[in-house]
Amino acid sequence: MTKLIEYEEASEEVRAVYDDIRATRQNDYINNFWKAIANHPPTLQRTWQAVKEVMTGPGEIDPLMRELIYIAVSATNGCEYCIASHTAGARAKGMDDTMFGELMAIAATANMTNRLANGYQIPVDERFKT
Amino acid sequence: MTKLIEYEEASEEVRAVYDDIRATRQNDYINNFWKAIANHPPTLQRTWQAVKEVMTGPGEIDPLMRELIYIAVSATNGCEYCIASHTAGARAKGMDDTMFGELMAIAATANMTNRLANGYQIPVDERFKT
Amino acid sequence: MTKLIEYEEASEEVRAVYDDIRATRQNDYINNFWKAIANHPPTLQRTWQAVKEVMTGPGEIDPLMRELIYIAVSATNGCEYCIASHTAGARAKGMDDTMFGELMAIAATANMTNRLANGYQIPVDERFKT
Amino acid sequence: MTKLIEYEEASEEVRAVYDDIRATRQNDYINNFWKAIANHPPTLQRTWQAVKEVMTGPGEIDPLMRELIYIAVSATNGCEYCIASHTAGARAKGMDDTMFGELMAIAATANMTNRLANGYQIPVDERFKT
Amino acid sequence: MTKLIEYEEASEEVRAVYDDIRATRQNDYINNFWKAIANHPPTLQRTWQAVKEVMTGPGEIDPLMRELIYIAVSATNGCEYCIASHTAGARAKGMDDTMFGELMAIAATANMTNRLANGYQIPVDERFKT
Amino acid sequence: MTKLIEYEEASEEVRAVYDDIRATRQNDYINNFWKAIANHPPTLQRTWQAVKEVMTGPGEIDPLMRELIYIAVSATNGCEYCIASHTAGARAKGMDDTMFGELMAIAATANMTNRLANGYQIPVDERFKT
Structure with missing residues (x-):
């Protein structure tokens, strides 16, 4: 278990990041992920x-959809922490049980067909190469 | 390399699936994935x-966003066939280079933070458990 | 691309392994996997x-089933070389298209449910813990 | 943590699935996996x-061997829930400690050689391509 | 949960391995990994x-660096046990918080660029093929 | 296949990165990875x-060791491009066949034991938790 660095004991450079997290999210809570990696500023x-930049900057993909993509990757990798934190993030942005169920269905189906494509050693269609 | 089952040589049950793929997609092209797994009807x-059902049925997640989620999973798993075919599918639904770049940035960032969370053995925050 | 070490140019210790591979398999062919890792005896x-030991030694699991398990893991990991070589090995031991299709279906389904279990953060049932 | 849907509070469509699970398995117990994904019928x-279909339908691969393949995939992916539930399933079908040990040895060896094949960038032998 | 085989109840062949672990490490503690896989001698x-052989034998890579490589792989795979045990091992060999942070940064960055390379389907440069 | 952005046709912001790559590496060659992701500046x-920062900045881990860690992660993920490019990078920094063989042995062994730890569901030792 990694020591979690609290704001009070943090160095100035770490506090600057914590301050920016709070300002960007308009929320005082710093979650454990940042407190853990703060061991290496x-x-x-x-x-x-x-x-x-990637999750809150301007862009063509809607912020809620960004969270869904994040969750799909995290579920594929089996990262418990990231699934829990980004599921909370997505719910705060409006994801309900049905949308989560659809997301899980897409991620699960992709994981299924990925292995069929691997196992059957399927050549990429010429039309997909350009 | 798996033998690809062409329509002409396919059994009736395989042809029925090919016909439904064509009708659903309103496109005569059957890509290699289906011709390969047709070896096991x-x-x-x-x-x-x-x-x-998952990719074309009714739902809260937009069809283009479903393709993006599919690509993110396939890139995480390194499935060359699925990346190529679903990138083509997403482009046909309107994805441009910028959207693809944003998608890759999200998927790459998630893969990065997944390993930081694993490696630092970060405990899930109480507030993310409910 | 790794240099492949042929028998003729191999050191004595590498030749001893090649000889044992040939004797164990009752077949003179040494496949590229061994010729590549022979760069580090x-x-x-x-x-x-x-x-x-694991694939040809005595045991409760049938040699053909061992090959199927090997392929399922290799398809999950997307290892092209291992899928190709162990599919050839399984076919030589009697796997036909139907058995391969069943194997792919099991591996694909497991990959699908693995991600549903991850994503839904499902607690292990008490009865599965003992 | 996902809410688990109990039979008593389930919708009719969910109950129909639960009933079929019970009938198919000839066992009243519904494990948490199904109660969790019931959030999205x-x-x-x-x-x-x-x-x-894949695990209990007719086929060339023995039901116990199907469980072993499932466990090998789940151990490769590190899915704690699926490892626990399918290990219980395999034990109920007759797997003992020795068979489990052999299974783990095969899965572990495949994971090892998969990375050697990747890392050494080994070209697939011509004879494995047909 | 697997039964852990204690020295006192172990068979002679298992005790011989435990003795060698103790002698090699000059430490009496046998960690759970060995006690678990001792179920299959x-x-x-x-x-x-x-x-x-790989972790303690003679070689060009320093023992501490071997531990770092082990942790990077284990974090990539999300293996909680292996991360915890090899992090302890690396700390015992001199790894401090800064070195661990650098290691995590490298592993995280590699996981990030691996997916960009996959997703963008980047052809290997000719000069990297020889 | 992604279009590769050559220096001559690149925007000013992309050229600035290419210039920094060349200056940092003291080498004019820009490899395909950068030319591909340049599609999204x-x-x-x-x-x-x-x-x-991670691969060339100051730090406790030797630059060659950083490359080895990168390769170990890339081999674990099966990223062909990253294996090829970082193997070339490591060889340029002094890695010979023996060191590469040792690296592969460590990565392969870690992948093996990761799955044994997963499959046997081994509890983390108390002493590894602090």
Whole structure:
């Protein structure tokens, strides 16, 4: 188990990231993920910067859909922490049980057909190569 | 390499699935995935039924977003065939280079944070458990 | 691409493994997997010893079923080489198209339900814990 | 944590699936997997239909061997729930400690050689391509 | 949960492995991994032999670096047990919080770029093929 | 297949990244990975920044060891492009066949024991939890 770095005991560079997380999310809560990777400040800074840009920056994909994509990847990898935190995030953005069920169905079906394609060693159609 | 079952040589039960694929997609092209798994007709039938329901049935998630989720899972698993075929499918539904770039950025970031969460053995926050 | 070590140019310790592969399989063909890992003789020796014991030694699981399990894992991991070589091995031991189709269906279904179990964060039933 | 849907509070369509699970297995117990995915009835119906056909339908692969294949995939993916439930299922069908040990040895060896084949970038032998 | 085989109740062949673990590590503690796989003595013997050779034998890669590689793989696969045990092992060999943070950053970055390379279907440069 | 963006046709922001890659590596060659993700400039910028910091910045882990860790992760994920490019990178930094063989042996062994730990559902030792 990793030590979680609380705001009060954090260095200035870590506090700066925590402050930005709070301002970006308009919420004081810092979840354990950030408190854990704060043990290595450069990783905290780089990771927060990436998550902030990718998940909250302007873009063509709707913020709720971004959360769904995140959950689909996390369920595929079996990352318990990421499934729990992003499911909470998606619910806060409006995901209900039906949408979650549809998401799980898509992710599960993709995992199924991925292995059929692998196992049957199926050549990519010419028309999909361009 | 698996033998691909062409329509002309297919059994009646396989042809019925091919006919439904064509009708559902309003397109005569049957891609190699179906021609390969047609070597085992029950798997062809069950898999097409699932893909049809999950990817084309009514639901809260937009058909283009469903393709994005499919691609994110397939890129995570490294399934070359599925990446190629669903990228083509998403482009046909309107995905441009920017949307694809955003999708890849989300999938890549999720794969990155999944491993940080695993490696740091981060406990799930109480508030994410309910 | 790794250099493949042919018998003629192999060191004595590598030849000894190649000889044992030929004797165990009663077949002169050495497939590329062994010729590649022969670049590191201790890995060649240890890996062949493990594969020989696990796949050809006495045991409760039938040799053909062992090949099916191997293929299921390899399809899950997307290892093209291992899928191709063990599918050939299973066919040589009697696997036909129907059995391969059933195997793919089981592996695909397991990959599907694995992600549903992950995504829904399902607690293990008490009765499965003992 | 997902809410588990008990029989008493379930909708009619969910109860119909639960009834079929009980009849097929000749056992009243509904395990948590089904109670969790019952939050999305179409996923419950489709998934049960697939598992029923693939795991209990007629076929060339013995029901116990099907469980072993399922466990090998689940251990490869690290799905704790599926490992626990299918290990219980396999034990009920006759798997003892030795058979489980052999299964783990095969799955572990395949996972090992899969990475050697990947890492050494080994070309597939011509004879394995047909 | 698997029964853990304690030294006192172990068979002679299992005790011989436990004795060798203790002698090799110059430490009396046998961790749960070995006590669990001792349920299948041939797997215990083969696995210990491999781990002993690969992790403690002579070689060009420093023992601490071997532990880091092990952790990177285990974090990629999400194996909680292996992450915990090898993190303890690496700390005993001198890994501090900064080195662990760097390791996690490398593993996370590799997992990120692996999916970009997959998703963008990037052809291998000619110069990397030789 | 993704279009590769050559320097001559690149936008100014993309050229700035290419220039930094060349300056950092003291080598004019831009490999396909960067030319592909240049289709989405923010992903190109963020990814290069991360790779540059993590792989070439100051730190406790030797640059060659960083490449080995990268390869171990890429082999575990089966990312052909990343295996090929980072193997070339490691060889340029001094990796010989023996060191590569040792690396593969460690990665393969970790993949093996990861699945034994998963499959046997081994509880983490108390002493590894602190």
